[in-house]
Amino acid sequence: MTKSSIGIKNVRIIDPYNNIDNVLDILIENGKITNIAEDIFSQSGNSNLVVIDGTDKILSPGFIDLHTHLRDPGEEHKETIETGMRAAAKGGFTTICSMPNTNPPVDNSTTVKYILDESNKFELIQVLPIGCVTKGRKGMQISEMWDLKNAGCVGFSDDGDPIYNSEIMQTALQYSEHLGLPVINHCEDTQLSKHSAVNEGKISNRLGLSGWPNQAEDIMIARDIELAKKYGGHLHIAHASTSRSVELINDAKNLGVNITAEVTPHHLTMTDSWLLGHQKDTDVFASLGSEAYDSNLKVNPPLRTKTDIYSLLTGLKEGIIDAIATDHAPHALQDKITTLDDAAYGINGLETAFTLLASLYHQNMLDIVDIINRLTLGAANVISNSIERPKGIKKGELADIVLLDLNSDFTIIGKDFISKSKLTPLEGMTLKGKVILTLAKGSIVYEENNN
Amino acid sequence: MKNIKSIESLSEHNYKLSNSVKNLLDIDQLETNDLDTIFTLTEIIDSFLTNNDKKTSLLKGKTIVTLFYESSTRTRVSFEEAGKLLGADVINMSGNGTSIDKGESLLNTCLTLQSAHTDLIIVRHPHSGAPYFMSKHLSKTKIINAGDGWHAHPTQALIDLYTAKQSYDDLKGLKLVIVGDILHSRVARSDILGFQKLGVNVSLCAPKSLLPTTLLDKSTSDASDPYNTVSVEYDLEKALDNADIVMPLRIQQERLGEVSGFPSLREYSSRFQINDKTLKFAKPNAIVMHPGPMNEGVEISSEIAHSDRSQIENQVRYGVAIRMSLLYLMLIGGDFND
DSSP states (O other), X not given: OOOOOEEEEEEEEEETTTTEEEEEEXXXXXXXXXXXXXXXXXXXXXXXSEEEEOTTEEEEEOEEEEEEOOOTTTOTTTOOHHHHHHHHHHTTEEEEEEOSOSSSOSOSHHHHHHHHHHHHTTTSSEEEEOBOSBGGGOXXXXXXXXXXHHHTOOOEEOTTSOOOOHHHHHHHHHXXXXXXXXXXXXXXXXXXXXXXXXXXXXXXXXXXOOEEOHHHHHHHHHHHHHHHHHHOOEEEEOSOOSHHHHHHHHHHHHTXXXXXXXXXXXXXXXXXXXXXXXXXXXXXXXXXXXXXXXXXXXXXSOOOOHHHHHHHHHHHHTTSSOEEOXXXXXOOHHHHSSOTTTSOSOBOOTTTHHHHHHHHHHTTSSOHHHHHHHHTHHHHHHTTTTSOOOOOSOTTSBOOEEEEXXXXXXXXXXXXXXXXXXXXXXXXXXXXXXXXXXXXXXXXXXXXXXX | OOOOOOGGGGGGSOOOOOTTOSSBXXXXXXXXXXXXHHHHHHHHHHHHHHTTOOOOOTXXXXXXXXXXXXXXXXXXXXXXXXXXXXXXXXXXXXXXXXXXXXXXXXXXXXXXXXXXXXXXXXXXXXXXXXXXXXHHHOSSSEEEEEEETTTXXXXXXXXXXXXXXXHOSOOTTOEEEEEXXXXXXXXXXXXXXXXXXTTOEEEEESOGGGSOHHHHOOSSOOTTOGGGGOEEOSSXXXXXXXXXXXXXXXXXXXXXXXXXXXXXXXXXXXHHOBSHHHHTTSOTTOEEOOOSOOOBTTTBOHHHHTSTTBOHXXXXXXXXXXXXXXXXXXXXXXXXXX
């Protein structure tokens, strides 16, 4: 792919890696950042150079997604490595960590190599594979974690399922200590959650659905913390969704446990009351709306309540939660167009992540600097032992950047998604905030008007 | 009652539901005047049925499919009978012997029925919300929810309201006590909405493990939440104090699963059974209703089930008239434009 030459004028650069938050001009030549300063373009010499007006826009280092389901190999009808990478680029992500619940699962070096080879074919963005904690994701015997690390894995997870057996979790954490890579647990006591589609509470009762209580998550986080406290290792909590999880993680950090955590954009912005089918987020119990039971709202863990959202936001602001990760979980139409009980868990996350997060900024619930921090530096820190620390927006480096517009309207239309998964509970909603341009390794990988 | 000579002549009168009632998904869709219309029609139809003046051709040319993904006696038979007495063609469908057996999705089954000119589908499904899902995808065919998961059973609630109104002139201020497996009960959920709408005070009695947890948590409240005004009492004798209507529910063991907090029917019945001894704590003239099917000797004693306090056979009887009223109103009544 050809390296790009581009100028951006008068743009607010927010770069947590270099601690920059300034309105500046930036010049990129042949993919490399050659100048960052005020008024670079006032006496224009190079008339061939495309200069974008960055006024009121934000330039950030490329986002890192710690939690992407690419479905490839095995379920290529849902997503392929290529479509997932392109969708990620559209969402501003230049690095994504692929989840290992594929078919075959990523429990062997060959499958890791397949993912790396396939992703390198396209010269788009960087894909960092996560390997299985247990062989076949069956929860019985830990995988060959040393081999998986050597093959290129940056962490381990049986995501989709928890690591249920406490002894297996203990061993995995001990290996994690050797390898310096995180064990990423999907914390769910499945006996308590009963594989339910919704949070347990007023909404599940009103809808007559079995509920997935917060305790099913909290109990396993508490177990994992106790194990990590004794046996070491790096524990990473995937998609934290409850108030109590924030308290538990905070306490563990204060005790010196090596623990990190992520939260998804949908758990920060949507609640279980959306399932009542009214105007989004209105708690009207008296009668259900025509859009009640929307299976596109079925995610695991389930959408919680406003109380949980406030705690998660506090956790993000205070650094208790390190990263925002999408848990992009694409599905085919037939997996979702059915009853809530039958529908697959998962939401299309990559292409709506920034827009959802921008809505928190517009509601004064989260600062834009915090949003960008948790999508870049915060996420990078979780996998810091396996990747070189990103250089950020710095003279002499290849451009790995995303240009953001916080204030323009973006109407979410599922069929316009690059992802193969075209369904979203946000269908037809107009929100402020979108990605305009993404450069990875010095090349344009997404440009708003060219798609 | 208006001077109506036969069921057939209902068509000369302008009975109709609110325009919003295209499908009947739950009782929350019905306004008080819709309930009045349904009950007025039910009374007329029931009187003709009682006089054996049953068969009409009001719904001639209409096709009704009963699509049952769960077993049923009362609901299915009474819907089928209601459709046939009104002259509609009624087709019964279930998993056995249809493409549901071959793995056809609910969506495709519904679209097939719509393409085959079905006017109305009466659906029972083990998944809560299944009728809502169907209504989003069907433009021509109407839907009546005959029970979805734990969520709703609106026609049973209509029957229960109507039956109660036959015993009491005004339901306002009365006390209804529902005893038993509330957690898994779609009848309880629809009855709670329906009886509260008519001003009845609803009280629930069951072990905590058979109650929705939300009822036990009063920490947050929302004015529009119908469960805010429901009271809970774990002691059956206290619960029945001053009760006008007593409704025991069956323990839905098929939904309880293998590991549940339910020890035994024997112990349950010793604490929560409605029988001669426990019913003494209710008002002397209190009526007993049960949506069926009953497990006599568990939630209700045989003596009470078949006593003169029991309205259980009447509930079944009114079930036919209620469903005839609804089928008529949904397939014909709404067509009036005046």
